[in-house]
Amino acid sequence: MADTQETGLPPNWEVRHSNSKNLPYYFNSVEKNSRWEPPAGTDSEKLKVYMAKHHSPAAGGSHGAGEGKxxxxxxxxxxxxxxxxxxxxxxxxxxxxxxxxxxxxxxxxxxxxxxxxxxxxxxxxxxxxxxxxxxxxxxxxxxxxxxxxxxxxxxxxxxxxxxxxxxxxxxxxxxxxx
The missing domain is CATH 3.10.50.40 (Chitinase A; domain 3)
Structure with missing residues (x-):
């Protein structure tokens, strides 16, 4: 799980990947709720960099068989x-x-x-x-x-x-x- 500093998300929020929709989503580990849009208080510039690095097709994301999958x-x-x-x-x-x-x-x-x-x-x-x-x-x-x-x-x-x-x-x- 990436930390808040890297993702730009507010505390307790993390990026997860929906296998049914093959898209990233945002999950609050304390409130146990999720959403498709970034939560209020997100640093959108940090989030863009993080998403490009970890959730784009070029990054491998969860888009098919790969090492350890x-x-x-x-x-x-x-x-x-x-x-x-x-x-x-x-x-x-x-x-x-x-x-x-x-x-x-x-x-x-x-x-x-x-x-x-x-x-x-x-x-x-x-x-x-x-x-x-x-x-x-x-x-x-x-x-x-x-x-x-x-x-x-x-x-x-x-x-x-x-x-x-x-x-x-x-x-x-x-x-x-x-």
Missing amino acids: IRAAHLLVKHSESRRPSSWKEAEITRSKEDARKILEGYQARITSGETSLGELAVTESDCSSARKRGDLGFFGKGDMQQAFEEAAFALKPGEVSGIVDTASGLHLIERLD
């Missing part, structure tokens, strides 16, 4: 405590975290039994906009995802599916693709 898909079930409790399926998600866990455990059992695949389920059941791509998040490297998600994804071998992973976004099952 993996590719994974996920199935996300959000709950009322998720940082954005809404999705392409539901304007307001009110289920409890425990209910989300039970739903995901059911999906996990169907995947483990061979009845269906994570990708097939993600298309209709994932609360992430990556659902339309069978949950595929594309290639990403260390530092691109929330820590718990990243640790679980990097621990998998291609073809393996994780147990339930809890992040600020919700609960996930992750399948390592490449």
Whole structure:
């Protein structure tokens, strides 16, 4: 994570990369909110330099396979405590975290039994906009995802599916693709 001096962002803000939109966005690590536009108080000159260096296609960004990158898909079930409790399926998600866990455990059992695949389920059941791509998040490297998600994804071998992973976004099952 880059520091405020390098990015020009106000305290507690950082630049992250959206794999579903393949664009950088701004995340406040204290308030747990995100936005597409730089927050108030940003030093736009410093931010321009930082973005050119770290988030342009020439910089490599997160635009395809590179050194140390993996590719994974996920199935996300959000709950009322998720940082954005809404999705392409539901304007307001009110289920409890425990209910989300039970739903995901059911999906996990169907995947483990061979009845269906994570990708097939993600298309209709994932609360992430990556659902339309069978949950595929594309290639990403260390530092691109929330820590718990990243640790679980990097621990998998291609073809393996994780147990339930809890992040600020919700609960996930992750399948390592490449």
